[in-house]
Amino acid sequence: MSNYEYLKIFVQWTSFLCSLVFNLILTFLIITKSPKKMGNYRWLMIYFSCFAIFFSTLDVIVGPFIHAHGTSACLLMRRSESEDVAxxxxxxxxxxxxxxxxxITFFAIHFVFRYFALERKGRISYFDGKYFLIWLAIPVVCGTVWGLALHFFVGHTYETTEYLRENILHHYNLEMKDVIYVGAFYWRTLENGEMELVISAAIAAGIMFSVKATSISVVCYYGFLSYRQISELPQEGESAFTKSLQKQLYKALVLQAMIPILFMYLPIGTFLILPAFNVNIESFSKLATLFYAVYPAVDPLPLFFIIDNYRIALKDEGQGEDIPELPASALMAPGFYWFALISCLIISIFGSTVNFYLFYKFLKRDGKANGFQKICLVKTLPNFVICFAFLLWVVPVTALDYTYSQLPYRLNSIIGSLAGSWAYLFTPFLQVSLSCNRFYVLYFPFGIKVLKRVPVTNISIVLSILIVSCVCSVGLQETCGYVYDPNFFCWRPEGLPCSDQLAKVILAMIYSITFSSNVFNVLTGARLLVNKMVGMNQQEAARRRKRWMIMFTQSVIQDCLHLVDIINATYLWELSDELWFQFLFLTLSFIIIYTLDG
Incomplete structure (x- = not known):
């Protein structure tokens, strides 16, 4: 199997396990903690959670590859040798x-239900009794139509098989006899060079686009009506609890709609549409496979954080009495607050995409990776973790105006330990490994005899992971953690002796590692300036020097970036008590540095 396939399997299994745990917890909370005013909406959410478990289970069993080539788009899997199993x-x-x-049909029904519940005109009764069973059957019917369209119009054909044969072998090292697929082949090339539309593929695309367009139209229409209805709640004679619950449900629904838009509508829609216009998106299709797998794992998360009954149930007890707090939106000037929120969103999306793309490119690189490439591959992981934590944690909880005490303590502590401590400390360890690698290559171009058979790079990476994990595991203890505080839009220690001491230890380690890394950089730079290449012709010497200079420059720039972040987070932010100033030198510096690092 290729490196990409190992990555795909890892993502699919991780997503399956997360989906199983999250959706089972959510189902339990819906059954035991939902207010009675939710009515049949509880059963709709349970139905959807059970479907998400089914979806992720099916995904991990099938292990699909989403692939596009030229004017074709297909979903394929490895074929069993047994005909019955196949x-x-x-x-x-x-x-x-x-x-x-x-x-996509599920979400349309969710939005219809929420609007009927909000408008108070009696149409919510259409979700009672036998009508409710009809609503539950609609997604199954649409899914069946989707599946039958694929089976009858874009199933296995000789023409499609021959069109994909060479490309599938190149990308996945699989012969067509070893795969099972369904796929649309939109245009065929005639002998005279003209393009002819494949009618069966066009019919299948028409059916699928009709289902998708209908779903999106319903979501947009009823979403707008629901928003307008909620904005009028204060003028209506509803209780404070009802108003609060309706707003919570609407926020959860909007966020739950954003997740499939980002992970399914856009990537899969692009995958289906662009080949029909002869746009080749081969390189994108592998990424679409991973997005499709991740979706059911992240889908239930909004309900955990937005519905008070569920969030309070998840929140650790014994955190003391609530202290009156204000969210960042109340403490910052409105203009700056929106600048801060939007900039973090855009930078985190860009940083997550860049670092994931680099990880993928390093992983699929042909030939045996050298030490420098291995370290670069691993280095994308902490960068991605930090950017992804901003995207899925910092931005959502800040945008929803949560205060620190409203966040689930244990979850906040785990995310803080992972992104704010583990990834933050792991990066300098990898950085000194990069500097040491450049130093070793230049000073010992033929290697050191006793080290030639020792996987030094692998050992240094494993040791770095073990050391960082041991240090940061201390932060998982209560009162020792590193957490995100939405009151001040920043990451911070918990402010207790244990967490303050751990923060000092991590900072001291970063200073020591950064100093060591820059010592290696100075020695490497000196070698590049004064050393002459011997034992090779002038052209080869120039080529090698250019390559080493590029790698050396990369290492120095990355060291400088992290040095800037250390200075910002240690000294500069304390120069002013203004929240906007501290945001710039703590939070924004943090996310920008780890995005630029990629």
Whole structure:
């Protein structure tokens, strides 16, 4: 199997386990903690949670590859040698495709239900009794239509197989006899060079786009009506609890709609549409596979954080009495608050994308990776963790006006330990490894005999992971953690003796590692300036020097970036008590540095 396939399997299994845990917890909370005013909406949410578990289970069993080539788009999987098993695999593949049609219909029904509940005109009764069963059947019907369209119009054909054969072998090292697929082949090239539309593919695309367009139209229409209705709640004679619950449910619904838009509508829609216009998106299709797998794991998260009954149930007890707090939106000037929020959102999306792309490119690189490339590969992981933590934690909880005491303490502590401590400390360890690697290559170009058979790079990476994990595991203890504080839009220690001491230890380690890294950089730079290449012709010497200078420059720039962040987070932020000033030198500096590092 290729490196990409190992990555795909890891993502699919991780997503499956997270989806199983999150959705089971959510189902338990819906059953035991939901207020009675939710009515049948509870069963709608349970239905959707059970479907998400089914979806992720099916995804990990099938292990699909989403692939596009030229004017074709297909979903394929490895084929079993047994003909009977292969027939079952084909059915599972069609079912997995059908899950997309089910999912987008689910969200349309959610938005219809929320609007009927808000408008108070009696139409919510259409979700009672036998009508409710009809609503539950609609996603199944749409999913069935989606699956049948694929089976009858874009199933396995000789023409499509031959069109994909060479490309599938190149990308996945798989012969077509070893795969099962369904896929649309939109345009065929005639003998005279003209393009001819494949009618069966056009019909299938028409059916799928109709289902998708209908779903999106319903979501937009009823979403707008719901927003308008909620904005009028203060003028209506509803209780404070009802108003609060309706707003919570609407916020949860909007965020739950944003997740499939980011992870399914956009990537899968792009995957289906662009090949029809002869736009080749081969390089994008592998990324779409991973987005499709991650979706069911992240989908239940908004409900945990927005619905008070669920959030309070998850929140650790014994945190003391609530202290009156204000969110960042109340402490910052409105203009600066929105600048801060939008800048963090844009930079975190860009940083997550860049570092994920680099990880993928290093992983699929042909040939055996050298030490420098291995370190660069691993270095994308802490950068991605930090950017992703901003995207899925910092931005959402700040935008929803949560205060520190309203966040689930344990979850905040885990995310803080992972992004604010582990990833933050792991990066300097990898940076000194990069500097040491450049130093070793230049000063010992033929290697050191006793080290030639020792995987020094692998050992240094593993030791770095172990050391950083041991140090940061201390932060998982209560009162020792590193947390995100939405009151001040920044990461910070908990402010207790244990967390303050741990922060000092981590800072001292970073200073020592950064100093060591820069010592290696100075020695490497001196060698590049004064050393002459011997034992090779002038052209080869120039080529090698240029390559080493590029690697050396990369290492120095990355060291300088982290040095700037250390100075900002240690000294500069204390020069002013203004919240906007501290945001610039703590939070914004943090996310920008780890984005630029990629």
């Amino acid at each position: 027939n079952v695999q084909y059915v599972l593949l069609i079912l997995l495709c059908s899950c997309f049609g089910v999912t």
